[in-house]
Amino acid sequence: xxxxxxxxxxxxxxxxxxxxxxxxxxxxxxxxxxxxxxxxxxxxxxxxxxxxxxxxxxxxxxxxxxxxxxxxxxxxxxxxxxxxxxxxxxxxxxxxxxxxxxxxxxxxxxxxxxxxxxxxxxxxxxxxxxxxxxxxxxxxxxxxxxxxxxxxxxxxxxxxxxxxxxxxxxxxxxxxxxxxxxxxxxxxxxxxxxxxxxxxxxxxxxxxxxxxxxxxxxxxxxxxxxxxxxxxxxxxxxxxxxxxxxxxxxxxxxxxxxxxxxxxxxxxxxxxxxxxxxxxxxxxxxxxxxxxxxxxxxxxxxxxxxxxxxxxxxxxxxxxxxxxxxxxxxxxxxxxxxxxxxxxxxxxxxxxxxxxxxxxxxxxxxxxxxxxxxxxxxxxxxxxxxxxxxxxxxxxxxxxxxxxxxxxxxxxxxxxxxxxxxxxxxxxxxxxxxxxxxxxxxxxx
Ligand code: MV4
Numbered sequence: 001x002x003x004x005x006x007x008x009x010x011x012x013x014x015x016x017x018x019x020x021x022x023x024x025x026x027x028x029x030x031x032x033x034x035x036x037x038x039x040x041x042x043x044x045x046x047x048x049x050x051x052x053x054x055x056x057x058x059x060x061x062x063x064x065x066x067x068x069x070x071x072x073x074x075x076x077x078x079x080x081x082x083x084x085x086x087x088x089x090x091x092x093x094x095x096x097x098x099x100x101x102x103x104x105x106x107x108x109x110x111x112x113x114x115x116x117x118x119x120x121x122x123x124x125x126x127x128x129x130x131x132x133x134x135x136x137x138x139x140x141x142x143x144x145x146x147x148x149x150x151x152x153x154x155x156x157x158x159x160x161x162x163x164x165x166x167x168x169x170x171x172x173x174x175x176x177x178x179x180x181x182x183x184x185x186x187x188x189x190x191x192x193x194x195x196x197x198x199x200x201x202x203x204x205x206x207x208x209x210x211x212x213x214x215x216x217x218x219x220x221x222x223x224x225x226x227x228x229x230x231x232x233x234x235x236x237x238x239x240x241x242x243x244x245x246x247x248x249x250x251x252x253x254x255x256x257x258x259x260x261x262x263x264x265x266x267x268x269x270x271x272x273x274x275x276x277x278x279x280x281x282x283x284x285x286x287x288x289x290x291x292x293x294x295x296x297x298x299x300x301x302x303x304x305x306x307x308x309x310x311x312x313x314x315x316x317x318x319x320x321x322x323x324x325x326x327x328x329x330x331x332x333x334x335x336x337x338x339x340x341x342x343x344x345x346x347x348x349x350x351x352x353x354x355x356x357x358x359x360x361x362x363x364x365x366x367x368x369x370x371x372x373x374x375x376x377x378x379x380x381x382x383x384x385x386x387x388x389x390x391x392x393x394x395x396x397x398x399x400x401x402x403x404x405x406x407x408x409x410x411x412x413x414x415x416x417x418x419x420x421x422x423x424x425x426x427x428x429x430x431x432x433x434x435x436x437x438x439x440x441x442x443x444x445x
Contacts, residue, residue, distance in 0.1 A: 001317050002026055002077040002101065006070045007041065009081030010060060011369045012386060013293075014041035017079045020309040029073045031066055033059035035377040040369045047073050054379040060084045063091055070100050077101040077316065079309075083381065086292040087114060103316040105270045105291050112266065113289040117160040117198040123286040126265035128258050131277065131285040133200035141181050145174060147199050154202035157184045161192035163288055165235035170202050203285070205435045206277040208232070209244050210290075211259035212300050212308075215268040216315045220323040223256040224300050224308075229275075231423070233346065233439040238416070239423060240296040241333040242303050245394065245432025251282050256325060262286065271297075271312045295386070296334055298367060302390040303328035330390050331397040335405070335424075337368075337385040339376050341414035342444055350378040354412035359404035363390045363397075376413060384415070394432065398424055419444060 004027040007014045014030060018041060021028045030045035035054035042048045049069035052059035059065070061084055070078055078100055080086035089110040095102035104110070113119045117136050124130050132151045137160060138144045148155045148171065157180055159167025167188035169180035181197070189195040212224040228244030229237050243252075259274040273290040297308045304326040315321060340346040356372040368385035370376065376384060387408065389401035405421045422444060428434045 002313065004029060004046075004073065004075045005077045005079050005103070005313070006031065006066070006073065006075035006100075007045070007079050007081065008060065008066050008085055009079070009083070010036050010039060010041060010380065012367045012383070013081040013295075014039075015044055015369050016367055017081065017309055018044045020307060020313065024310060024313065026313070029069065029075050031060070031069050033379075035379055038374065040371065049073065054377060056084065056379065063094055066091075067094060067098055067100070070095075071098065075100065077103055077313075079103045079313070080292065082292050082295055087290070089114065101316055103270070103312060105268060105272070109266065109268065110291050113291050115160050116158060116163060116288060117196065119289055120198070120286065122266060123262055123289075126262050128262045128286045129284060131200040131203065131287075134198045136198065137196045138199050141178050144177055144181060144199055148174065148177060151199075151201045154204070156200050156202040157181060157197050158200065159184065159188035159192060159194070160196040160198055161188060161194035166191050167197070203277050203279055205437055206279055207244070207246055207435050208275065208287075209246070209255070209278050209284070210273045210275045211255055212271070212273055212297070213259050213263045213268070214271050214308075214311055214315060214321060215263050216321045217269050217318050218320055219264065219267060220321050221260050221263040221268060222321060222323050222325050223259050224304055224306065224326045225252060225328050226255065227296055227299055229296065230434055230436045231429070231438060232436060237296065237336065238439070239333065239335050239420065240299055241331070241394075241397075242299045243328050243331065243394075245434075246278065246282075248282070251278075251284070252327070255284055258284070258286075260325070262289070270315060271308055295336070295383070298365060298386060298388050299332035299334045299390075302332040302365065302388060303330040330392060331394045332388060332390040333397050333401050335387045335401065335420040336383050336416065337387055337408070337410075337420075338382040338416045339384050339413050340382050340416055342416050342419035344414075346416070348378065348382045349414035350376040350382070351413045352376075353410060355409060356411075357407065357409035358385075359387065359407035361404075363400050364388070364404045365390070384410075387420075398430065 006029040028045040030048040031051045051065040085091040089107040092102040092107040169184045185195045215221040231239040275287040276284040365388040391397040
């Protein structure tokens, strides 16, 4: 087992990893920017190293500074968390060159799944259902028109280097294709330095349901069931739950098997998530694979009683998994609490937290790095807490979440707490009848 892990991240996920390391008897090293010198991850870790100024590019994305910190402190592994360097293959490669275990899959795997057209071709070869579309990249507008005429409009152009909505355009009819092509290419080139586009049939009104998987270094893979992430706004997830209200035992079996088959076919090592689009007929299609631990991992942990960070560290250290799949016996919901003003288009609202009362009690978990008197820096993601409710049934989990949202007091900044209070009362949510379009028509009162 590792003796000392450096956590190349900040905020709640850095704390989350440090806590499990403590339980496992593993020493921890925090890295921090000057904006984060008063952060809890710095205080909870055994050691802490300042790696640069507030801008992410000069601190949490500063590979030489992070590698130096690991060398100086003698860390034998690096946990990248999510975001930042978690899916950066160059970083994974440099860790390996320095004999430091990157807690995640091999660099080549990150590359293969990071290029969406390659990932899709890989999944198709493995027999996982994919959305009809181009075979790899589309070479020209003319070729795009040919493919679109075959698969029929509406179609969607996607950036192969993308994910999360950037460089994506829906095209409803042929005379819109050229303009969509040009703007998607320009946007992708600017955002990713890669303007490759592929095309798919556009699935109207899908659900976003993802399967958590874990693979060890010996080819064994298991799935840990699903999370429904359909409640999103501008490709930012706001709430996740498991089981999905749309799930059936039969669909879970089909999706779980497909996810395991996919991960096995590529010899996947580590925790990962296979994202699927699910249509109204419960047909599902591979969308993307995430090769990191995700923000929403706690809801899975709560319904299967399983520490995903612990298991992630164990497989990275070469420990075998049993290979058994896990099925939810409880219901969990996560609300992302962001320092944003939901009444002003979710505009970021950094600043000092003057007063804080975190909810608690039976079935409530709050993963956060903030405290009363803490100042949220304007430089990073606006998520300041994850509020997780777990209960025997969906109804009870909703009741618990509503109770916890009433208790939550955060003063000094605007947060998404009032938004969640309303979301959890809305008919579509309460009835479990929602898709990725749900937020488009949601009116905040
Ligand atoms: C789609 C789609 C419909 N049809 N692909 C959005 C982010 C990126 N990961 C893929 N996305 C979508 N791809 C086809 N062929 C609809 C979306 C989509 C979406 C997906 C998941 C969650 C929220 C979404 C919101 C809008 C569009």
